[in-house]
Amino acid sequence: MxxxxxxxxxxxxxxxxxxxxxxxxxxxxxxxxxxxxxxxxxxxxxxxxxxxxxxxxxxxxxxxxxxxxxxxxxxxxxxxxxxxxxxxxxxxxxxxxxxxxxxxxxxxxxxxxxxxxxxxxxRRRRIRPERNTASAAPAAPAAPAAPAVVSAPSRPAPVAVAVGEVNGRQGPVAVVSPLVRRLARQHEIDLRQLTGSGPDGLILRADVDSAIRRAGEAVTEVEARTTAESVVAAAPTVHAGTAAPATAERIPLRGVRGAVADKLSRSRSEIPDATCWVDADATELMAARAAMNAASGPSGGPKVSVLALLARICTAALARYPELNSTVDTAAREIVRLPGVHLGFAAQTERGLVVPVVRDAHTRNAESIGAEVARLTELARTGKLSPAQLTGGTFTLNNYGVFGVDGSTPIINHPEAAMLGVGRIMPKPWVHHGELAVRQVVQLSLTFDHRVCDGGTAGGFLRYVADCVEQPAVLLRTL
Missing domain, CATH: 2.40.50.100 (RNA polymerase II/Efflux pump adaptor protein, barrel-sandwich hybrid domain)
Incomplete structure (x- = not known):
């Protein structure tokens, strides 16, 4: 059955x-x-x-x-x-x-x-047949929290009734399911005003759903009429030969966009952030990357990206400045230093901005980080990232240079303590060894939570990152 x-x-x-x-x-x-x-x-x-x-x-x-x-x-x-x-x-x-x-x-x-x-x-509760449904006692009180269960019979189900007024007269209301009664009660639908479409006038869930839709349409029509009247009253007079004023478009803040809005708003309201920045000569870093990829040969595996190198530099910098790999427990008024680096990176997709997380980035080399970034980026592009792959980050790297801009003031990805922003790398005039030269220059921006450290620590972190960008051998010295 x-x-x-x-x-x-x-x-x-x-x-x-x-x-x-x-x-x-x-x-x-x-x-x-x-x-x-x-x-x-x-x-x-x-x-x-x-x-x-x-x-x-x-x-x-x-x-x-x-x-x-x-x-x-x-x-x-x-x-x-x-x-x-x-x-x-x-x-x-x-x-x-x-x-x-x-x-x-x-x-x-x-x-x-x-x-x-x-x-x-x-627990099961069965509706027992009544010999005379017209003289049935009043229905049981409101449905219990757990949905009731009724065996599906091979013949029409016996009808449970609730005494009430049907179509203007006093009489039974044919309702078999406490779920239907609860749904009607939640939406303030008067079952006495409904005519059931089931056997013997049984009121089904579909009847209540239809009543809910009709009530919603009526409310919507009233609201639309009221709104239209308000707009017409407030709108300026349109003279002949002039275009009518455009209507504002309303876009719901939900899904990924809503989550981003909530997180950014919370970051701005809770975190006393500050930003420092520095220009760095990335010519040597770009040369080192080219040498790495050339050494791998045509079939030596995936190429090392600039983002992977910058991520590896960040993990080395966080090892020297662990204050920035932390979070603040506001309830306990404590700074929580985190044992490992789970590195988030900003990725723009058709669904909006997402931040996939490279787990245990402090244990990976540049090649491993690059492979994981490529894998997560592809999942982000196809919308297949799981919630676990988008949470748990301890520090975020934001490469907004891909949009063709030089600098920005990043907003911290709450509840983290810092974010490093990277602008585009482009040829610029630069004083190199006392002479003016054209070099590959990048702007680095660090936004940090001023509760976890002072400017000296943040400046030391950013300066170390810039030194590694300008002289990759500095990073080799600390590996």
Whole structure:
């Protein structure tokens, strides 16, 4: 006998509380296997394909593409034990639902962080037939926190009723599911005003959903009319022959852009940052890079990038100035010196700015860092970075020179303590050995949390980085 399971948006980890539906991978009526991806969602950190822990027939989907759902909200319902779509009609999702039971064999294990089918079995509550539904007692009070479960019968389900007024008269309200009653209560829908589309006037979840949509459309229409009237009242008079004023475009701050906005705002409000900068002659560094790549030969492996060399210089500088590889515990009023360097690097993608993290960068050489940067950059470009690959950084390197600019004042990637910004490397007049020459010059900017160190430490770090850029042998001396 088929029974319907409700699959909720699981905890995607890293403190995420909501996700946006990007693309549904299944339709209502499709047969899905255990752990089959059913929807692609975008969190504030990454794109994630969410697998369903149940196998069966999809009976309902919740949320349109582009809408946001909080963690724990229903994603879809699956009729487990159904052999085809007809054995569990989409309209029956409110009439039979249950939580997964441990060891039932109908679900997988822990699919995502904080979610799995190994929870204790939910208590079942069956609706018993009444001999005379017209004289039924008042319905039970509000639904319990856990969804109730009703066995799917082979004949029309007996109808539970709640006494109320139907279409202007006193009488029973046909509601079988406490989930439907709870949904109506949450959206302030009066069940007494609804006519059920199910057998014997049974009010289904689809009836409540339709009422919610109608109420939302009515509110939207009123708001739109009010807004339009306000705009017309405030708009300047448009004379003949002149163009009408343009309307402002509103773009929601959500997804990656919303996460970036929140993090930057928090950084500016919590961190007393300061920035220092210096111009450096990168001619010798560029020559050293060319020599490294030439020595590897045509088939000697991937080329060493400038970013990889700068990252390696940063890890050496952080070993000398560990104050900048730290964070501040504001609650305890303590500076926390971190034991390892997890180096973040800014990457611009179609989804917005992301900061992938090279784990344990202090243990890697330039070639290893370069390979990991290339791998993470490709994942960022295709939107396949996981939340774990975008969090946990201790220091960030931002190469904004790729945008053709010389300098910037970076905003610290909260809760880190510093960020090094690198401008474009370009030929400029430079005094070299007492004579004017054309050299490859780069501007380096360091923004640091003034709580973790003073200007002397920040200046020493930046000067060491600049010395390694100008004379790569300085780095070799400390390896």
């Amino acid at each position: 088929a029974h319907v399971l409700e699959f909720k948006l699981p905890d995607l980890g890293e403190g995420l509380t909501e996700a946006e539906i990007v693309r549904w991978l299944v339709e209502v009526g499709d047969v899905v296997a255990i752990d089959q991806p059913v929807v692609e969602v975008e969190t504030a950190k990454a794109m994630v394909e969410v697998p369903c822990p149940y196998g069966g027939v999809v009976t309902a989907r919740f949320g349109e593409e582009g809408s946001e759902l909080p963690v724990g909200a229903p994603l879809l319902t699956v009729a487990v034990g159904a052999t085809d779509a007809s054995s569990a009609a989409p309209g029956d999702d409110g009439a039979a639902a249950e939580e997964p039971s441990s060891g039932s064999g109908s679900g997988s294990g822990n699919v995502l962080v904080g979610y799995g089918t190994g929870a204790p079995a939910a």
